[in-house]
Amino acid sequence: MREPVAGDKLDQFELGELLARSGMASIFKATDSRDGAAVALKIPHPQLESDVVFYERFKREEAMGQRLDHPNVVKVLTPVDKSRMYIAMEYVDGRSLRSIIQAEAPLPAERALDIARQVTEALAYLHDKGVVHRDIKPENILLTSEGKVKILDFGIALDESKRRLTWAGFSSTLGTPDYMAPEQIGGRRGDARTDVYALGTMLYEMLTKNIPFASANASALLRAKANEDPRPPSYYLPGIDPALEAIILRAIQRVPRDRYASAADLLADLRDPPAALRRAPDAPRPPRRGIARLARRFAKVLIVLGVLSGLGALIWLSGRHHDPTPALPAAR
Numbered sequence: 001m002r003e004p005v006a007g008d009k010l011d012q013f014e015l016g017e018l019l020a021r022s023g024m025a026s027i028f029k030a031t032d033s034r035d036g037a038a039v040a041l042k043i044p045h046p047q048l049e050s051d052v053v054f055y056e057r058f059k060r061e062e063a064m065g066q067r068l069d070h071p072n073v074v075k076v077l078t079p080v081d082k083s084r085m086y087i088a089m090e091y092v093d094g095r096s097l098r099s100i101i102q103a104e105a106p107l108p109a110e111r112a113l114d115i116a117r118q119v120t121e122a123l124a125y126l127h128d129k130g131v132v133h134r135d136i137k138p139e140n141i142l143l144t145s146e147g148k149v150k151i152l153d154f155g156i157a158l159d160e161s162k163r164r165l166t167w168a169g170f171s172s173t174l175g176t177p178d179y180m181a182p183e184q185i186g187g188r189r190g191d192a193r194t195d196v197y198a199l200g201t202m203l204y205e206m207l208t209k210n211i212p213f214a215s216a217n218a219s220a221l222l223r224a225k226a227n228e229d230p231r232p233p234s235y236y237l238p239g240i241d242p243a244l245e246a247i248i249l250r251a252i253q254r255v256p257r258d259r260y261a262s263a264a265d266l267l268a269d270l271r272d273p274p275a276a277l278r279r280a281p282d283a284p285r286p287p288r289r290g291i292a293r294l295a296r297r298f299a300k301v302l303i304v305l306g307v308l309s310g311l312g313a314l315i316w317l318s319g320r321h322h323d324p325t326p327a328l329p330a331a332r
Contacts, residue, residue: 001046001084004028011083013041024048024155029091038091039077049085060162061154062087064131072122074142074152092150097202098138105209106237109244112206115141117270118149119199123263127192130160134190136198137179138205158189177218178211182225182254193256196266200251200259207244208236212252229254243273 004026008015013030020027025044032039048054065076065087077088097115101107107115119141126133133140134156142150181197184190205211212230215221230252233245247269253259260266269276 001049003046004043010041010043010086011079011081013039013079013088015041024054030088034080038093040074040089040091042087042089044085055085057155058085058087060159061157064154064157064159065089068126068129068131070122070125072118072149072151073126074150089152092142092144092152094142094144094148094150096139097141097143097206100143101138101205101209105206107206109207109241112203113244113270113273114147115143115149115206116199116203117267119151119202120263120267120270122149122151123192123195123199124267127195127263132158132160132190132192133195133198134158134184135176135179136195136202137176138202139176141202177221178213180222180225181256183256185222185226191256192262193259196251196260196263197253199263199266200248204230204233204248204252207240207248208233210236225254241273243276247273247276 004010004015006015006017006028010030012033014033016029016031018026019029019040023045025042028041028043030039030041031037044054044058062076065074066078069075074092075090077090079088119136123133123136131154133151133154135153136151140151140153142152144150179198179201181190181194184194201211213221213224213228215224230249233248234240247266251259251266260269
């Protein structure tokens, strides 16, 4: 079976322009010959179609999409008949959040918050349905001209109601390094808090045009995520609202139990950032690296001074008990 190209007829669809191409599939804009509606078709590369586990994953992605129905999630359609593997989806005329960040970041706080709230509303819906996206990133977020968010690409999503599938074509680490939660690094399945971490990273990037950890080396990046604290957003954006910074830092905590327990909890704070500090006054916040470094140095100095002071006291006491000076005769 050959690679599809623009102009091909695929069942009820006529392929138009190629919208995107990844290592696993191509996405075409297409026209439904029944009613002339524009759709998007995700067509896997021919060499993958014979892989049994990939086939099962692809079918699972389609079935998962067909049962989801949320205004901020791209809708998966049901073709009349299918002659090969593909997924038909609603066509969204919009821009990726990646292109918006590249052209316009740092975004105004209210715009970034609006985008984050819409994504979080969709995540809360997905998690309630037992679906963890596991690849939330700007490339998978589309925005229409009206500013409406659409989440797409459920290729590595976890359906908690289904058994786990393993395929040699996937690495044990699923996700995109810049947005992956630390627990994904070791190949763990992840849960709702995995998506919370990715959303927190994305909000950080929208506001600062930077990510919490940056490295051209993926291994170094993943090690840093597993062992280091991130720079707070105020490092890049000194005037950021402290409540908003606290929300972001809680969302990207290294240890899952220290993050928001659910997207619904995160959404409550995103809707009312000033109340976030009151609702969680003791939420863990990583120290600024500069302050932490000074604190460690100061502690070392105190230890050294303590040791020197102790030695001095021992010498003084030794002199008191073993004074070599002869005693003077008592006065008569």
